Amino acid sequence: MSGGSDVSSPSSGRISTSSLSDLKDLDLSSESGCLSIVVLGASGDLAKKKTFPALFNLFQQGFIQSGEVHIFGYARSDMSDDGLRERIRGYLKGASDEHLSQFLQLIKYVSGSYDSGEGFELLNKTISENETSENNQPGNSRRLFYLALPPSVYPSVCKMIRSYCMTPSSHTGWTRVIVEKPFGKDLDSAEELSAQLGELFDEEQLYRIDHYLGKELVQNLLVLRFANRFFLPLWNRDNIDNVQIVFREDFGTDGRGGYFDQYGYVVNLTFPRKFLC
Ligand SMILES: NC(=O)C1=CN([C@@H]2O[C@H](COP(=O)(O)OP(=O)(O)OC[C@H]3O[C@@H](n4cnc5c(N)ncnc54)[C@H](OP(=O)(O)O)[C@@H]3O)[C@@H](O)[C@H]2O)C=CC1
């Protein structure tokens, strides 16, 4: 969804014409009314470096409109709305101060744990209050939960969402959950996690993201193999046990100890033989 050159001001409520033409084939019938985007793990590294900047890009392109979209950060850390806004401000580039402030004002913060009803009740109350605020069509709500969290807490967080934070059944709209990689640490744990989430949500409500699979280096593997006469006959499951791709970083854990303590620091994508053709 790349923006066109005629990106409009978000406050004008218009979307650039080239962005609209990218969307013309989509069924947008359920895409009206209030949209609440909830970033769980909002205090963390992924949230500040990738998630909020990505939302800001959408805002700059007119896809996130003041009055129709509300953004909520949720995590255990004790922080005010302004505390979260200041934490992410430095990562949002390429905008005037006024534009930046308009975006930051869309963001609210709710603090709570990942496995107790209290925090999620408060989150639901905060979302609901914004859904019924003056600009929104009553009875229509879309709720998107983005898990910028270690996978160890996905099951409990998803249970809490299911129990306390779903779009009310009396409303039209939807509830969706996005989970970031790693989706478990091997095939068994990935299957177990899938089963746990599958008990709570339909498959079409679940979105799994691994941004490493979109990296050029990984995408180029296909070209390297299939467009190369030497590799084509040799690179297959008979000759290769597994493919490992390692991304090295030249900076430290940077406050991500809680996550890395459980999952390790080396970013290593492994595709075992059973996945090779
Ligand atoms: N960093 C990045 O750029 C990217 C990260 N990812 C993935 O996103 C996920 C989160 O990564 P990242 O943001 O870097 O990690 P962080 O260590 O920054 O964790 C995110 C937040 O989760 C909470 N948290 C951390 N450890 C635990 C724990 N053991 N139990 C419960 N809550 C915890 C903390 O919030 P609080 O204490 O306030 O509740 C923390 O701010 C990981 O699965 C990672 O692989 C994916 C793409 C990019």
Ligand SMILES: O=C1O[C@H](COP(=O)(O)O)[C@@H](O)[C@H](O)[C@H]1O
């Ligand atoms: O998933 C992760 O991604 C981030 C960001 O990587 P980038 O190369 O796309 O900027 C990385 O810092 C982190 O260690 C890893 O868990």
